[in-house]
Amino acid sequence: MAEILVLVEHVDGAVKKVTLELLTLARSLGSPSAVWAGAGYSPDAKAQLAEYGADKIYVAGAAEIDDYVVAPKAELLAQLVSAAAPAAVLVAANAEGKEIAARLAIKTDSGVITDAVGLGEGVLAEQSIFGGGVDVKSRVAKGTPIVAVRPNAANPEPAAGAGAEEQVSVTLSDAAQAAKVVERVHEEKGARPELTEAAIVVSGGRGVGSAENFAVIERLADALGAAVGASRAATDAGWYPHQFQVGQTGKTVSPQLYIAAGISGAIQHRAGMQTAKTILAINKDPEAPIFELADFGVVGDLHQIVPQLSEEVEKRK
Amino acid sequence: MNIVVCVKQVPDTATERKLRSDDNTLDRDAADGVINELCEYAVEEALKIKEAHGGEVTVLTMGPTKATDTIRKALAMGCDKAVHLVDDALHGSDALSTSYALAQTLKKIGFDLVVLGSESTDARMGVLPAMLAERLGVPQLTFAKKVDIDGSAITVQRVTDYGFDKVEATLPAVVSVVEKINEPRYPSFKGIMAAKKKPVQTLGIADADIDAALVGLTAAWSQVAEFAVTPPRVTGTIVKDEGDGGGKAAEFLASKKFI
Ligand SMILES: Cc1cc2nc3c(=O)[nH]c(=O)nc-3n(C[C@H](O)[C@H](O)[C@H](O)COP(=O)(O)OP(=O)(O)OC[C@H]3O[C@@H](n4cnc5c(N)ncnc54)[C@H](O)[C@@H]3O)c2cc1C
Ligand SMILES: Nc1ncnc2c1ncn2[C@@H]1O[C@H](COP(=O)(O)O)[C@@H](O)[C@H]1O
Numbered sequence: 002m003a004e005i006l007v008l009v010e011h012v013d014g015a016v017k018k019v020t021l022e023l024l025t026l027a028r029s030l031g032s033p034s035a036v037w038a039g040a041g042y043s044p045d046a047k048a049q050l051a052e053y054g055a056d057k058i059y060v061a062g063a064a065e066i067d068d069y070v071v072a073p074k075a076e077l078l079a080q081l082v083s084a085a086a087p088a089a090v091l092v093a094a095n096a097e098g099k100e101i102a103a104r105l106a107i108k109t110d111s112g113v114i115t116d117a118v119g120l121g122e123g124v125l126a127e128q129s130i131f132g133g134g135v136d137v138k139s140r141v142a143k144g145t146p147i148v149a150v151r152p153n154a155a156n157p158e159p160a161a162g163a164g165a166e167e168q169v170s171v172t173l174s175d176a177a178q179a180a181k182v183v184e185r186v187h188e189e190k191g192a193r194p195e196l197t198e199a200a201i202v203v204s205g206g207r208g209v210g211s212a213e214n215f216a217v218i219e220r221l222a223d224a225l226g227a228a229v230g231a232s233r234a235a236t237d238a239g240w241y242p243h244q245f246q247v248g249q250t251g252k253t254v255s256p257q258l259y260i261a262a263g264i265s266g267a268i269q270h271r272a273g274m275q276t277a278k279t280i281l282a283i284n285k286d287p288e289a290p291i292f293e294l295a296d297f298g299v300v301g302d303l304h305q306i307v308p309q310l311s312e313e314v315e316k317r318k
Numbered sequence: 319m320n321i322v323v324c325v326k327q328v329p330d331t332a333t334e335r336k337l338r339s340d341d342n343t344l345d346r347d348a349a350d351g352v353i354n355e356l357c358e359y360a361v362e363e364a365l366k367i368k369e370a371h372g373g374e375v376t377v378l379t380m381g382p383t384k385a386t387d388t389i390r391k392a393l394a395m396g397c398d399k400a401v402h403l404v405d406d407a408l409h410g411s412d413a414l415s416t417s418y419a420l421a422q423t424l425k426k427i428g429f430d431l432v433v434l435g436s437e438s439t440d441a442r443m444g445v446l447p448a449m450l451a452e453r454l455g456v457p458q459l460t461f462a463k464k465v466d467i468d469g470s471a472i473t474v475q476r477v478t479d480y481g482f483d484k485v486e487a488t489l490p491a492v493v494s495v496v497e498k499i500n501e502p503r504y505p506s507f508k509g510i511m512a513a514k515k516k517p518v519q520t521l522g523i524a525d526a527d528i529d530a531a532l533v534g535l536t537a538a539w540s541q542v543a544e545f546a547v548t549p550p551r552v553t554g555t556i557v558k559d560e561g562d563g564g565g566k567a568a569e570f571l572a573s574k575k576f577i
Contacts (some may be wrong), residue, residue, distance in 0.1 A: 112539030301559025309564020
């Protein structure tokens with residue numbers, strides 16, 4: 002069976018959930034080979050990758066891979082593509098994953114598809130475009146299919162793979178060492194899951210009313226183990242930091258559950274959340290367009306409804 | 319400094335956007351064309367760099383004839399001149415073709431710094447800046463929320479999921495910007511009038527040494543197999559809060575096994 006390369010996403014040595022999703026998808030296309038780039042590989046990581054189906058694990062542990070922007074990972078993958086001739090390469094569709102895919106596409110003269118929300122036989126990728134207005138199925142026509150898949154495109158399911166480890170050494174070209182990372186600045190983040198990867202996202206908009214009132218949204222998010230998001234109206238007002246903005250000019254999320262509180266549902270906001278599997282909307286205006294998307298909607302004041310909901314969730318835990 | 323800012327005309331997100339039924343490409347005639355929002359931030363940053371370090375800002379766009387509106391907008395903001403890559407052979411180009419065509423043009427016109435938006439609102443791929451850096455063999459300084467230049471040294475703050483990375487490189491380089499970086503200026507009346515007289519050079523593919531076999535729909539590295547208007551989501555249940563709205567929402571979440 003042809004190999005399917007899956008680039009592993011990891012922080013502080015821990016494999017991210019999106020990688021387990023990609024391994025699950027890869028199993029339906031061929032034999033998954035996990036690719037570990039950079040420092041932090043451990044027996045725990047190996048066990049987890051094998052548990053979710055990795056038949057092979059390529060380990061390129063050189064720390065210098067992490068020292069430069071994007072290009073080293075693209076070089077590593079290009080080297081593996083020419084050695085293993087895989088049937089596809091899967092990366093996570095986050096900002097960096099898409100850039101890795103972009104450079105790899107050029108290096109290997111291959112087509113690239115970004116933001117897939119599903120992946121079928123023959124590496125047919127499903128995408129949702131124009132803010133969720135149109136569903137598209139695309140295929141790579143030349144080279145090795147490179148697909149950047151959005152988090153939550155599949156449920157991670159364990160199914161043991163052989164997990165055969167293979168050490169890989171890379172010699173970085175000068176071009177790959179052109180943009181050097183000299184410092185990584187971690188802004189306070191707290192214990193919440195990452196916005197683009199979270200299974201549940203609770204977002205607040207203009208209806209929240211103030212920065213202080215975002216505590217109401219945060220409480221519900223914490224009760225559900227969710228990430229917090231915000232509309233542009235809320236981030237522009239300075240009520241919540243920019244990096245949590247969901248929508249056309251913010252993050253794209255595709256969670257199992259999206260809760261929109263005090264958000265009208267403008268097209269630009271929908272562009273960032275319309276592929277959520279289930280949508281719950283809370284808005285005092287029964288005409289708000291967000292209700293057109295909602296699987297469940299409550300018309301009323303979020304300052305009453307959200308705390309009550311948080312209390313219920315906390316009670317049922 | 320020779321600064322080139324790449325801008326793209328995109329269909330207005332406020333109007334209905336469609337794919338053409340004949341060749342599955344974006345129907346650029348169906349919707350009003352506007353400058354891609356993030357490209358305005360790219361123009362602003364290019365102008366700021368010029369104001370601080372001197373030089374010239376050239377607008378580069380690839381797109382149909384009507385994309386001249388977008389070029390005029392960038393010129394009205396203060397760019398000095400423009401290059402418009404326009405050729406019927408380019409219709410249907412995907413990201414690989416577009417990056418190739420723009421890279422060829424950039425090699426032709428020369429640059430010390432290329433500034434782009436980090437993503438466009440139509441394709442939303444966010445791949446072009448990285449592709450250009452790869453093709454041009456220059457440093458990739460993408461998703462910048464701050465750019466500092468000192469002689470030929472360039473430093474940016476690259477936005478990440480956890481905060482930002484400080485990245486250093488040497489010019490020439492490719493930079494893409496996020497919306498946090500600045501507040502784009504509005505063109506003044508004087509700027510709009512002046513823009514009408516600024517030079518716009520039109521290039522076809524032969525002028526930029528672009529191989530016709532590598533651009534356009536037939537060259538595309540990926541193809542849309544099928545598309546359909548998304549069926550409306552199943553109409554959900556909408557209830558009015560009678561003092562029990564939170565409880566009802568909780569029941570819904572429980573019925574879906576979220577709690
Ligand atoms: C080029 C461009 C890009 C954009 N990109 C984005 C983007 O990335 N993300 C984004 O979100 N927007 C984006 N926008 C902005 C978008 O058009 C909307 O303006 C924005 O999404 C509105 O945010 P909102 O829903 O919070 O505010 P509003 O539209 O003002 O809606 C607030 C809602 O809250 C309700 N409400 C008020 N008080 C209460 C209460 N007490 N209880 C319950 N409900 C209440 C109101 O009924 C209303 O429906 C973009 C716009 C443009 C032009
Ligand atoms: N046809 C084009 N002409 C000029 N610049 C472009 C074109 N397409 C994309 N760009 C630039 O690349 C950025 C990212 O676009 P994209 O990769 O399509 O999301 C845009 O913000 C523009 O700066």
